[in-house]
Amino acid sequence: MRSTNAALLCAILALAALQATGQPAPPYVGSEACGLCHEDIAKAFTKSPHHLVDIDKKRGWDGKACESCHGPGQKHADSTSPQDIRNPLKLAAAAADKLCLTCHLNQPTHVGRLQSSHAKDAVACTTCHKVHADGPDGLVVRKPAAVNEQCSGCHLNVWAQFQRPNHHRLPEGAMSCVDCHNPHGSFRPAMAQTFAANEPGCFQCHGDKRGPFPFEHEPVRFEGCGSCHEVHGSSNPRMLARQSVQYLCLQCHANLPTVNKTRTIGVVPPSFHDLRSPVYQNCTVCHQKIHGSHVDRNLLK
Amino acid sequence: MRPLFMVAMMLMPLTRVCAQETAAADATQEPAKPDAAKPEAAKPDATQPAAAASPVPATESWLTGWIDLGYRWRTDVGGNFDAYRTFVNLGSGPKLLGAEFTLIDPKRRWFDKIRVRAYSWGGEPYQTVHVDAEKSKLYRFSADYRDIAYFDFLPSYADPLLSRGILLNEQSFDTHRKMGSYELDLFPAKRIIPYLAYERDSGTGTGATAFVTSANQFPVPNTMYDLTNLYRGGVRIELRRFHATLEEGGTTFKDDQSVFQNSGTNYGNVLTPALGQITSLTGLLAAYGIGGSSIYSKALFTANAASWLDLYGQFLYSQPDSSVNYQQKVAGNLLLQSPLLFYTSQSYLLSASAKLPHTTGTLGAEQRALNRIRITESWLTDRLHNSGSASSNSIFTSSSTSQQIASVLSSSLVNNYNQAEIDVFYDATSKLMLRGGYRYVWGEESDAVLPAAGLVSSDQARLRRNVGLGGLRYRPIQKLSLTAEAEVASSGAADFRTSLYNYQRVRAQARYQAIKSLNITADFTALLNNNPVAGVNSNYRGQQESLSLFWSPAKVWNFQGSYTRSTIYSSLSYLDPGTLQMLPSIYRDNANAATALFNINLPRAAGSKITAGGSLFTSSGSRPTTYFQPIVTLWLPVTKHISWFGEWRYYGYGETLYPYESFHASLVTTGLRLTR
Numbered sequence: 001m002r003s004t005n006a007a008l009l010c011a012i013l014a015l016a017a018l019q020a021t022g023q024p025a026p027p028y029v030g031s032e033a034c035g036l037c038h039e040d041i042a043k044a045f046t047k048s049p050h051h052l053v054d055i056d057k058k059r060g061w062d063g064k065a066c067e068s069c070h071g072p073g074q075k076h077a078d079s080t081s082p083q084d085i086r087n088p089l090k091l092a093a094a095a096a097d098k099l100c101l102t103c104h105l106n107q108p109t110h111v112g113r114l115q116s117s118h119a120k121d122a123v124a125c126t127t128c129h130k131v132h133a134d135g136p137d138g139l140v141v142r143k144p145a146a147v148n149e150q151c152s153g154c155h156l157n158v159w160a161q162f163q164r165p166n167h168h169r170l171p172e173g174a175m176s177c178v179d180c181h182n183p184h185g186s187f188r189p190a191m192a193q194t195f196a197a198n199e200p201g202c203f204q205c206h207g208d209k210r211g212p213f214p215f216e217h218e219p220v221r222f223e224g225c226g227s228c229h230e231v232h233g234s235s236n237p238r239m240l241a242r243q244s245v246q247y248l249c250l251q252c253h254a255n256l257p258t259v260n261k262t263r264t265i266g267v268v269p270p271s272f273h274d275l276r277s278p279v280y281q282n283c284t285v286c287h288q289k290i291h292g293s294h295v296d297r298n299l300l301k
Numbered sequence: 302m303r304p305l306f307m308v309a310m311m312l313m314p315l316t317r318v319c320a321q322e323t324a325a326a327d328a329t330q331e332p333a334k335p336d337a338a339k340p341e342a343a344k345p346d347a348t349q350p351a352a353a354a355s356p357v358p359a360t361e362s363w364l365t366g367w368i369d370l371g372y373r374w375r376t377d378v379g380g381n382f383d384a385y386r387t388f389v390n391l392g393s394g395p396k397l398l399g400a401e402f403t404l405i406d407p408k409r410r411w412f413d414k415i416r417v418r419a420y421s422w423g424g425e426p427y428q429t430v431h432v433d434a435e436k437s438k439l440y441r442f443s444a445d446y447r448d449i450a451y452f453d454f455l456p457s458y459a460d461p462l463l464s465r466g467i468l469l470n471e472q473s474f475d476t477h478r479k480m481g482s483y484e485l486d487l488f489p490a491k492r493i494i495p496y497l498a499y500e501r502d503s504g505t506g507t508g509a510t511a512f513v514t515s516a517n518q519f520p521v522p523n524t525m526y527d528l529t530n531l532y533r534g535g536v537r538i539e540l541r542r543f544h545a546t547l548e549e550g551g552t553t554f555k556d557d558q559s560v561f562q563n564s565g566t567n568y569g570n571v572l573t574p575a576l577g578q579i580t581s582l583t584g585l586l587a588a589y590g591i592g593g594s595s596i597y598s599k600a601l602f603t604a605n606a607a608s609w610l611d612l613y614g615q616f617l618y619s620q621p622d623s624s625v626n627y628q629q630k631v632a633g634n635l636l637l638q639s640p641l642l643f644y645t646s647q648s649y650l651l652s653a654s655a656k657l658p659h660t661t662g663t664l665g666a667e668q669r670a671l672n673r674i675r676i677t678e679s680w681l682t683d684r685l686h687n688s689g690s691a692s693s694n695s696i697f698t699s700s701s702t703s704q705q706i707a708s709v710l711s712s713s714l715v716n717n718y719n720q721a722e723i724d725v726f727y728d729a730t731s732k733l734m735l736r737g738g739y740r741y742v743w744g745e746e747s748d749a750v751l752p753a754a755g756l757v758s759s760d761q762a763r764l765r766r767n768v769g770l771g772g773l774r775y776r777p778i779q780k781l782s783l784t785a786e787a788e789v790a791s792s793g794a795a796d797f798r799t800s801l802y803n804y805q806r807v808r809a810q811a812r813y814q815a816i817k818s819l820n821i822t823a824d825f826t827a828l829l830n831n832n833p834v835a836g837v838n839s840n841y842r843g844q845q846e847s848l849s850l851f852w853s854p855a856k857v858w859n860f861q862g863s864y865t866r867s868t869i870y871s872s873l874s875y876l877d878p879g880t881l882q883m884l885p886s887i888y889r890d891n892a893n894a895a896t897a898l899f900n901i902n903l904p905r906a907a908g909s910k911i912t913a914g915g916s917l918f919t920s921s922g923s924r925p926t927t928y929f930q931p932i933v934t935l936w937l938p939v940t941k942h943i944s945w946f947g948e949w950r951y952y953g954y955g956e957t958l959y960p961y962e963s964f965h966a967s968l969v970t971t972g973l974r975l976t977r
Contacts, residue, residue: 005628007337024373024570041727049490049887052437052490056490071869072749090779091731092728092732092734092776093729093734093774094675094728094734100640101611105544105603105605105611106539106540106541106542106544106603106604106605107537107539107544107603108537108544108546108601108603110603110613111601111602111603111613111615111663112613112615112663113613113615113665113667114665114677114678115663115665115679115681117786119723120736120772120786121772121774121784121786122715122734122774122784123784129948142431142433142775143418144400144429153822153849154812154822154824155824156366156822156847156848156849156863156865157824157826157846157847157865157867158823159863159865160845160847160865160867160892160894161867161894163894163916163917163918163928164493164892164894164918164920164926164928165388165898165918165926165928165954166388169427170922171429171916172426173420173421173427173429174421174423174427174429174449181440187615187661187663187681187683191769194617195531196531196550196552196595196597196619196621197548197550197597197598197599197617197618197619197661198617198618198619198659198683199596199619199621199659200663204480204500204502204830205478205480205502207502207503207504207527207528207529207554208525208527208556210529210554210621210653211621211623211655211657211687212593212621212622212623212656212657212687212689213623213655213687213689214311214623214653214654214655214689214690214691214710214712215689215691215712216689216712216714216748218688218714218746218748218760218796219797221685221687221714221716222716222746222762222796222797223796223797223800227797227799227800234918235890235892235924235926236924237453237455237457237458238453238458242888242923243888243923243924243958244457245458245459247886247888250796250875250886251798251799251839251873251875251886252797252798252799253875254873254874254875254876255836255876256876258883261374263307263761263836264762264795264796264797264798264800264834264837265746265748265760265761265762265796265797266760266797266798267760268875268876268878268881269697269878270878271876271878271881272878272879273879274878274879275698275877275878275879276879277461278460278461278462278463278464279461279518279570279571281461282458282459282460282461282471284458284459284472285366285459285461285471285472285511285518285570286511286513286518288510288513294556294589294623294625294627294653295589295625295627295651295653295691297710297712297750297754300588301512301513301627
């Protein structure tokens with residue numbers, strides 16, 4: 001019985017193999033045929049970086065770049081029906097991304113992909129990237145103003161924060177969202193960019209806050225700039241998270257020191273800090289090196 | 302202005318070469334071949350007009366682009382000019398408002414294409430220029446330069462003298478940050494891509510700060526200069542099923558700040574006598590000589606281990622260090638409280654150093670073993686250990702005595718952060734994706750300065766957090782998509798009183814193309830965070846709702862607008878340092894922000910249009926603020942290649958609690974756009 005089953009299995013496999021080898025070659029028509037109808041796209045595509053797929057024989061799609069994403073086109077060429085060709089724009093995001101990642105996964109851009117909320121929320125590559133396009137922006141917008149417009153199309157509430165008076169200079173076009181965020185993902189929270197391998201991207205511009213300091217202020221290292229600043233924009237000076245400095249500092253500096261290991265960091269200031277006096281209401285007048293000091297343990301200089 | 306000038310000078314010879322080559326290429330170009338040259342077999346259907354009417358590509362110009370040159374007038378600023386400079390800082394004068402051009406080398410000898418864009422030159426606070434150059438398969442080069450003016454003088458930030466009627470910010474500055482970034486990729490699109498990069502970030506300027514002594518603080522001027530250079534190079538190896546990037550880099554850093562008072566008597570913020578004497582400062586020179594460097598290593602990889610398995614990983618290591626030589630000479634009538642001593646001069650020297658090794662590793666995998674299910678797993682560790690030391694020697698001199706105080710301090714700071722996460726994605730249908738997951742975050746932190754002084758010698762905290770994750774994406778029809786995600790977390794420990802503890806975070810978004818000419822997007826986010834631990838009792842609620850639409854019912858006009866309402870409520874108790882009584886701290890911010898823009902294409906004049914709109918922000922709560930910026934722009938074509946434009950812009954800023962910071966100003970700009 002066992003030998004009969006094995007023989008049957010072998011026969012099925014052999015038949016399948018025969019069928020596989022007997023199948024006709026995939027009915028590709030080539031990019032030139034596509035361009036006869038899709039003239040504008042084909043014209044733009046010749047200047048697109050993706051045109052490399054069409055001319056580089058090593059990639060295996062020379063002369064068939066269109067079909068590398070859209071699939072074999074013979075049926076569509078015969079019928080001209082949109083139903084007879086794969087349109088990645090109409091695919092589920094994961095399926096569309098899989099097409100792009102066939103070539104692009106193995107690039108450094110995608111190392112942080114699993115941490116990316118874009119990937120988690122099924123924001124397809126084509127949401128931001130134009131696969132066929134040419135022009136100054138190529139496959140994706142590059143100008144700061146255009147980048148900001150694209151991101152704010154989804155992140156409305158974030159863009160609204162930039163309308164506040166204290167903000168990073170994005171509305172002015174001096175910066176763009178991707179200066180601080182990596183849209184493909186990052187190991188840092190909020191897909192933040194990194195500087196010098198693994199330091200927060202904020203230090204790229206704010207090098208004077210980078211340190212290392214002999215006397216550090218813990219929030220800078222433990223939770224980053226966002227622990228005190230509304231990093232997109234704020235009504236408060238210096239984009240602080242509170243209306244005045246004292247209330248910001250007192251959020252953490254409100255504990256009596258204990259030996260309990262599970263307590264939070266930050267102790268109540270010494271008693272001479274009379275909060276009724278204007279001097280002590282402006283903590284950074286004295287504690288001016290609030291991001292960390294090279295000189296003074298109390299961050300006074 | 303110098304970098305823009307340099308780029309222009311660099312490009313000038315190239316433009317000449319290109320002009321000659323284009324002329325030569327034009328002269329030798331053969332007449333375009335008719336469509337008959339195309340292979341017959343490729344034509345799907347001879348009846349299709351598109352196939353028959355394929356035009357011949359026109360010869361590309363070697364230079365295309367535009368440049369906007371203009372002049373701006375600013376009215377007198379009403380209200381607080383320093384606040385205007387803090388927020389807006391635009392001035393009058395001739396401006397290069399923007400330029401974008403593309404240069405093509407027809408023979409592709411040195412480059413295929415150079416693209417340049419520059420904005421806001423001519424004394425503007427945000428001057429930028431960016432250059433991309435490439436030659437296919439040989440190199441890709443990009444350069445970016447920005448000169449951003451930072452001015453900050455808001456008395457509400459740091460003015461202990463306000464009660465005396467003095468408007469001052471003792472932490473103000475007037476600086477420029479200049480950032481340059483230059484990167485060269487060799488053999489792009491090949492399997493092995495070496496690259497080199499250089500980045501430079503510097504800040505220069507002046508400001509005000511306070512010189513702090515035991516019994517008084519003296520507002521004094523300071524000068525600032527810091528510079529960071531970053532050099533990096535590496536290689537990307539991009540194979541069909543595997544990629545690795547190896548990079549080595551390093552930085553150098555220096556920060557030379559000086560604080561001084563050359564003449565006069567400065568009585569500081571405190572006028573009340575200390576032990577019967579009024580303290581004063583008559584001379585000060587403090588110089589920070591800070592230098593630093595770092596090296597770092599970076600290794601990244603991705604791999605298609607199998608058709609159903611992708612792997613990701615990175616190893617990052619950096620070790621910045623710094624060394625400090627601080628010198629300070631002081632004269633005046635000053636008080637040292639411990640030990641109690643009035644002194645007339647002080648000489649203070651300090652040398653210090655710090656070293657911060659920092660290691661990060663991540664690993665991740667995406668599995669697609671089943672048809673509709675994807676599972677992703679990731680793990681992250683980030684370990685940062687800083688150690689520092691400082692030795693100082695201070696000599697206090699009075700009329701009768703001299704006292705020397707020396708000290709040696711050592712410090713350490715440790716942060717070990719870890720995170721593990723698993724997510725399951727389920728494609729229920731082609732239109733609906735569901736996901737659920739779990740994240741665990743844990744870590745230990747500590748900070749200490751020895752020998753101990755004051756209330757605390759070391760801080761320690763732990764981080765333990767369990768987070769449940771969920772989300773969906775639903776796209777029932779092409780024109781409608783809904784995305785929602787939620788996080789629910791429970792913590793056993795946290796670093797700070799305001800840290801995320803027991804929190805719920807929700808985000809939902811809907812995008813809908815109601816009709817062909819109308820796109821609507823709605824967005825909702827909320828964060829509730831609560832830390833019930835005794836002595837903390839923090840409560841945070843933040844919520845934002847947004848709506849935007851783009852409506853273009855006719856070619857003649859269109860409208861885009863957005864509105865966002867956000868609310869923040871935070872409640873936290875703190876101990877008053879003087880009385881050690883628990884007091885509440887409540888922060889409220891209820892804000893409305895709106896932007897609108899009407900575009901009207903004027904009939905009978907192709908290319909002419911009016912744009913009107915602007916943005917409006919109002920908030921109430923702990924710091925009621927209004928800020929609005931209406932704008933009207935008019936474009937009129939003069940010739941085929943020249944357009945005239947005019948713009949009126951208004952800035953109005955109001956503070957209810959700090960009315961002395963309010964301002965308003967109008968700006969009128971006019972100029973020409975030259976297009977090629």
